[in-house]
Amino acid sequence: MRTDDDRPRTPDRRWAGSDFQDPPRTGGGVALCGACHAAGRCRLGVQRERLDDTGNAWFHVTCPRDQEGGPNVAHGGWTAAVMDECLGHVPLLNRTLSVTAELSVSFVKPVPVDRPVQVRAWVDRREGSRWYIAGEMSLLPGGAVLARASGIWVARDPGHFDRHEKWLAQQDSAGSP
Numbered sequence: 001m002r003t004d005d006d007r008p009r010t011p012d013r014r015w016a017g018s019d020f021q022d023p024p025r026t027g028g029g030v031a032l033c034g035a036c037h038a039a040g041r042c043r044l045g046v047q048r049e050r051l052d053d054t055g056n057a058w059f060h061v062t063c064p065r066d067q068e069g070g071p072n073v074a075h076g077g078w079t080a081a082v083m084d085e086c087l088g089h090v091p092l093l094n095r096t097l098s099v100t101a102e103l104s105v106s107f108v109k110p111v112p113v114d115r116p117v118q119v120r121a122w123v124d125r126r127e128g129s130r131w132y133i134a135g136e137m138s139l140l141p142g143g144a145v146l147a148r149a150s151g152i153w154v155a156r157d158p159g160h161f162d163r164h165e166k167w168l169a170q171q172d173s174a175g176s177p
């Protein structure tokens, strides 16, 4: 059975400030998750983000060399992570904390590393606490589509992560099966 000493711990649960709906942002407006806040930059290479007045969110992204999969192109996991990140920022840009419940990604073309690409994301519809969000990644300049994604984000109250910590502690105290 696990003891208190070998139980994984969250080092600093205050990383996003007390208000998850207003997370720390870079000079380019990019909301930073926990580890990226510690690093002082988006480790996925999201450099700028903004919401326009038609509801579209726009992101400038460059795949870092250390995310290379095939020669000079991004690992597919990077593309999926960036689409998760960018689409998931849409509720946040509307001051709503949410988590990804479902995500589907189409890899249309290889994504070049070290070259700026653009992601556009938008809300298809909302039902209850569910946000149905879609987006596409395209090459700059020219706009050729490289990837498409859609998914469901579920709005959460600020107690979401505290409840998870309690659930995890219950799992640990239940011991090994």
Ligand SMILES: CCCCCCCCCC(=O)SCCNC(=O)CCNC(=O)[C@H](O)C(C)(C)COP(=O)(O)OP(=O)(O)OC[C@H]1O[C@@H](n2cnc3c(N)ncnc32)[C@H](O)[C@@H]1OP(=O)(O)O
Pocket: 016, 020, 023, 031, 032, 033, 034, 088, 092, 097, 098, 099, 100, 101, 102, 127, 128, 129, 130, 152, 154
């Ligand atoms: C940048 C700064 C960021 C600061 C915050 C960091 C956010 C980070 C974002 C992420 O990284 S998300 C990480 C990956 N995703 C997760 O960890 C989510 C893990 N899953 C969960 O926590 C729960 O399964 C989830 C909250 C999605 C649903 O929990 P419950 O099933 O207990 O909730 P509930 O039963 O109350 O359902 C809530 C709503 O979600 C719907 N739902 C649940 N699972 C679903 C699903 N799989 N597909 C579609 N809808 C789903 C459900 O129908 C319902 O809709 P309505 O409110 O409209 O009735």
